[in-house]
Amino acid sequence: MQHIYISNIADYEGQEVTLHGWVYNIRSIGKIWFMIFRDGTGLIQCVVVRSEVDQAIFELEAKLTQESSVSVTGIVRKDDRSSGGYELGVKSIEVHQYTENYPISPKEHGTAFLMDNRHLWLRSKKQHAIIRVRHQIVKACRDFFDDNGFTLVDAPILTANVCEGTTSLFSVDYFDTTAYLTQSGQLYSEATIGAHGKVYCFGPTFRAEKSKTRRHLTEFWMVEPEMAYCDLDENMEWAEKFISYVVQWCLDHCQTELDILERDTTLLEKVTPPFPRITYDKAAEILKENGVDFEYGSDFGSADETILSAQYDRPVMVHRWPVETKAFYMKLDPKNPDLALGVDVLAPEGYGEIIGGGQREDDHDTLVERILRHDLPMKPFQWYLDLRKYGTIPHSGFGMGLERAVTWITGIKHIRETIPFPRTIYRLEP
Amino acid sequence: MQHIYISNIADYEGQEVTLHGWVYNIRSIGKIWFMIFRDGTGLIQCVVVRSEVDQAIFELEAKLTQESSVSVTGIVRKDDRSSGGYELGVKSIEVHQYTENYPISPKEHGTAFLMDNRHLWLRSKKQHAIIRVRHQIVKACRDFFDDNGFTLVDAPILTANVCEGTTSLFSVDYFDTTAYLTQSGQLYSEATIGAHGKVYCFGPTFRAEKSKTRRHLTEFWMVEPEMAYCDLDENMEWAEKFISYVVQWCLDHCQTELDILERDTTLLEKVTPPFPRITYDKAAEILKENGVDFEYGSDFGSADETILSAQYDRPVMVHRWPVETKAFYMKLDPKNPDLALGVDVLAPEGYGEIIGGGQREDDHDTLVERILRHDLPMKPFQWYLDLRKYGTIPHSGFGMGLERAVTWITGIKHIRETIPFPRTIYRLEP
Numbered sequence: 001m002q003h004i005y006i007s008n009i010a011d012y013e014g015q016e017v018t019l020h021g022w023v024y025n026i027r028s029i030g031k032i033w034f035m036i037f038r039d040g041t042g043l044i045q046c047v048v049v050r051s052e053v054d055q056a057i058f059e060l061e062a063k064l065t066q067e068s069s070v071s072v073t074g075i076v077r078k079d080d081r082s083s084g085g086y087e088l089g090v091k092s093i094e095v096h097q098y099t100e101n102y103p104i105s106p107k108e109h110g111t112a113f114l115m116d117n118r119h120l121w122l123r124s125k126k127q128h129a130i131i132r133v134r135h136q137i138v139k140a141c142r143d144f145f146d147d148n149g150f151t152l153v154d155a156p157i158l159t160a161n162v163c164e165g166t167t168s169l170f171s172v173d174y175f176d177t178t179a180y181l182t183q184s185g186q187l188y189s190e191a192t193i194g195a196h197g198k199v200y201c202f203g204p205t206f207r208a209e210k211s212k213t214r215r216h217l218t219e220f221w222m223v224e225p226e227m228a229y230c231d232l233d234e235n236m237e238w239a240e241k242f243i244s245y246v247v248q249w250c251l252d253h254c255q256t257e258l259d260i261l262e263r264d265t266t267l268l269e270k271v272t273p274p275f276p277r278i279t280y281d282k283a284a285e286i287l288k289e290n291g292v293d294f295e296y297g298s299d300f301g302s303a304d305e306t307i308l309s310a311q312y313d314r315p316v317m318v319h320r321w322p323v324e325t326k327a328f329y330m331k332l333d334p335k336n337p338d339l340a341l342g343v344d345v346l347a348p349e350g351y352g353e354i355i356g357g358g359q360r361e362d363d364h365d366t367l368v369e370r371i372l373r374h375d376l377p378m379k380p381f382q383w384y385l386d387l388r389k390y391g392t393i394p395h396s397g398f399g400m401g402l403e404r405a406v407t408w409i410t411g412i413k414h415i416r417e418t419i420p421f422p423r424t425i426y427r428l429e430p
Numbered sequence: 431m432q433h434i435y436i437s438n439i440a441d442y443e444g445q446e447v448t449l450h451g452w453v454y455n456i457r458s459i460g461k462i463w464f465m466i467f468r469d470g471t472g473l474i475q476c477v478v479v480r481s482e483v484d485q486a487i488f489e490l491e492a493k494l495t496q497e498s499s500v501s502v503t504g505i506v507r508k509d510d511r512s513s514g515g516y517e518l519g520v521k522s523i524e525v526h527q528y529t530e531n532y533p534i535s536p537k538e539h540g541t542a543f544l545m546d547n548r549h550l551w552l553r554s555k556k557q558h559a560i561i562r563v564r565h566q567i568v569k570a571c572r573d574f575f576d577d578n579g580f581t582l583v584d585a586p587i588l589t590a591n592v593c594e595g596t597t598s599l600f601s602v603d604y605f606d607t608t609a610y611l612t613q614s615g616q617l618y619s620e621a622t623i624g625a626h627g628k629v630y631c632f633g634p635t636f637r638a639e640k641s642k643t644r645r646h647l648t649e650f651w652m653v654e655p656e657m658a659y660c661d662l663d664e665n666m667e668w669a670e671k672f673i674s675y676v677v678q679w680c681l682d683h684c685q686t687e688l689d690i691l692e693r694d695t696t697l698l699e700k701v702t703p704p705f706p707r708i709t710y711d712k713a714a715e716i717l718k719e720n721g722v723d724f725e726y727g728s729d730f731g732s733a734d735e736t737i738l739s740a741q742y743d744r745p746v747m748v749h750r751w752p753v754e755t756k757a758f759y760m761k762l763d764p765k766n767p768d769l770a771l772g773v774d775v776l777a778p779e780g781y782g783e784i785i786g787g788g789q790r791e792d793d794h795d796t797l798v799e800r801i802l803r804h805d806l807p808m809k810p811f812q813w814y815l816d817l818r819k820y821g822t823i824p825h826s827g828f829g830m831g832l833e834r835a836v837t838w839i840t841g842i843k844h845i846r847e848t849i850p851f852p853r854t855i856y857r858l859e860p
């Protein structure tokens with residue numbers, strides 16, 4: 001079966017083709033009616049003229065409804081007034097199903113209703129565009145690491161380990177024991193750099209957080225590179241090179257979608273290296289200068305991140321954090337052991353943290369001490385400690401939350417629209 | 431920091447470089463000693479000559495052990511006797527850590543021991559090669575679908591749905607309710623083709639099976655394409671085109687790794703379309719001709735699959751299965767309602783089923799009846815049934831288990847070596 005799609009309709013100018021898809025919209029001007037038709041790759045206007053088709057076909061105008069499934073046969077014609085540049089002069093239409101009472105109409109619906117109908121809402125123009133951008137972002141992430149000599153080494157989802165703290169873990173009945181859903185593949189990537197030098201993992205991660213903010217999901221995807229023989233400075237170079245590549249890729253491949261989403265792409269065009277680098281201390285100063293009653297030693301809140309990102313026209317990298325703000329595995333700054341060699345990258349325009357990373361502690365005894373100080377159980381970390389016994393090395397890495405990156409690049413308000421089937425504290429369906 | 435890796439050492443012939451990695455092996459012939467050195471991208475022989483280095487460097491021969499972490503500086507020299515074609519004439523060595531008592535030596539170890547030390551075992555030559563092939567297979571899968579106009583639409587991991595039967599589900603404590611780990615993204619992809627026409631998802635899936643065979647993992651990755659307006663025949667065309675592309679990609683990009691794994695690549699070279707297509711009935715006949723006491727209506731066992739695949743020099747596609755062998759969502763053959771329009775693809779050389787798929791039931795009332803007949807709860811399928819109410823279409827898809835494909839293409843015996851951190855009924859660590 002040779003399929004022809006709207007996305008490459010230009011190749012068929014002047015030819016008769018059959019397209020398979022769904023009715024998007026219909027309007028009539030008497031002897032002619034127009035059907036906007038979609039097939040998943042785009043939209044095209046189909047023109048039905050009374051004098052050119054069988055009467056039964058012409059009369060479909062009264063019967064066809066939004067989301068009816070149809071195959072349309074006609075001649076591809078150049079038409080500069082159409083958004084795609086082509087229209088279809090209809091010869092015949094085959095109806096697969098007349099759709100009745102499609103729940104999502106062009107009128108406004110509440111978010112809860114749309115989320116309950118997520119399986120259908122995904123067909124809408126904006127949701128279609130968001131998922132296409134997500135697709136291209138994933139591709140850009142993978143291509144970037146593949147082309148730069150990284151090996152994909154998938155981290156496990158089911159683990160006995162605790163990476164980011166015990167309070168936000170989902171537990172799984174695992175035969176006669178309990179497993180946890182991974183919060184990050186980092187600890188495993190720290191192992192696999194010993195085999196492959198530069199690695200990345202890219203998979204779903206989970207946080208049982210009761211947060212109901214527009215930035216949180218309980219299930220989200222993370223891409224996490226990790227590099228052997230890499231310090232904090234080089235880590236930041238990788239991060240800015242990576243983000244710039246992804247944004248540039250989207251500008252090159254998602255123009256149609258970003259137009260639909262009314263994204264101001266001039267702001268994205270500025271995302272090129274070098275990104276500004278400021279210390280946490282400097283960031284705290286900036287907040288105070290902006291009148292924030294910021295408590296030194298605490299993490300930044302959403303509002304703080306917005307103020308910080310407003311100082312710059314591209315992502316800003318905040319490095320060297322008070323040790324108590326960061327996880328046990330962060331290496332301490334040799335020049336000031338009150339600081340951890342971590343880095344957060346804040347997106348511009350107030351989109352918040354998109355990357356967290358840093359240099360990892362590579363000394364065995366220091367790491368043992370820090371696990372104890374964080375009150376974590378030692379046993380599940382035995383294999384992780386092995387990495388510091390058998391050829392330990394300076395190493396660094398970072399993680400980018402896919403959905404946060406999609407939110408920023410598409411310029412939308414709420415993270416729940418960046419993933420096909422969002423999971424939040426109150427939502428497990430569809 | 432500019433890094434130089436063994437993988438592109440040829441670019442530096444005659445130049446002084448510093449490589450960062452680990453000691454693989456050392457041997458001495460008195461005034462000269464040789465260190466086989468690895469950096470994650472390959473191996474290189476480093477030559478240390480007494481008259482050319484400081485005494486302290488020369489004396490490292492007695493101190494350096496397997497897996498010690500070192501940076502080596504020297505001159506890149508062409509050397510046709512070396513496997514990579516180059517060697518390093520050492521000028522100096524910086525030691526980061528002397529490794530003591532590395533648990534994995536060149537001697538034979540039992541599998542349980544190696545699996546307990548999976549975080550280190552991954553550094554071994556064969557394991558390194560397997561993970562590299564896995565990396566290239568993943569890349570080939572994604573490139574194939576991206577280049578053929580599919581949209582990546584990730585399916586959720588946490589679900590309220592049951593896809594392949596209730597007995598092998600992992601349950602998760604999800605706030606005040608219970609969620610299940612996905613067994614397949616198919617049902618969700620059936621929704622997203624309504625938005626994107628051709629989609630794929632590629633993520634981890636889970637089966638709480640108590641199987642202890644060498645073909646089973648509790649956590650494994652699946653790539654699952656789904657196509658709107660696609661029947662069983664076209665589905666089989668996609669499957670053979672896809673598998674052939676992936677195998678060809680590996681032949682082109684994994685020659686070094688397949689050599690290390692001693693894979694007979696002449697058998698892989700035969701994997702080109704068209705693949706033989708036989709009905710289940712024909713397959714049952716073949717089994718009987720081969721003396722198997724096969725009960726018509728049952729699924730094929732491992733031994734049956736081996737006999738069937740031995741008839742052909744490339745994967746064989748078995749289609750049209752007795753309806754009771756297949757899931758509720760399979761469309762029945764309009765020519766014979768005792769048969770479901772499913773297809774299994776069996777790998778050659780007895781590697782078993784690598785793909786399962788078929789055409790899906792697209793009629794609302796038939797699907798309701800089948801859900802009832804399979805004794806499944808109706809409520810969680812409401813959204814799935816919606817897809818048959820609002821513009822239903824003929825559609826098909828399939829799923830390929832990544833680890834089974836890696837097992838076959840690398841030609842290894844046990845699936846547990848095809849995933850970085852395998853999860854089985856008795857193994858949740860490391």
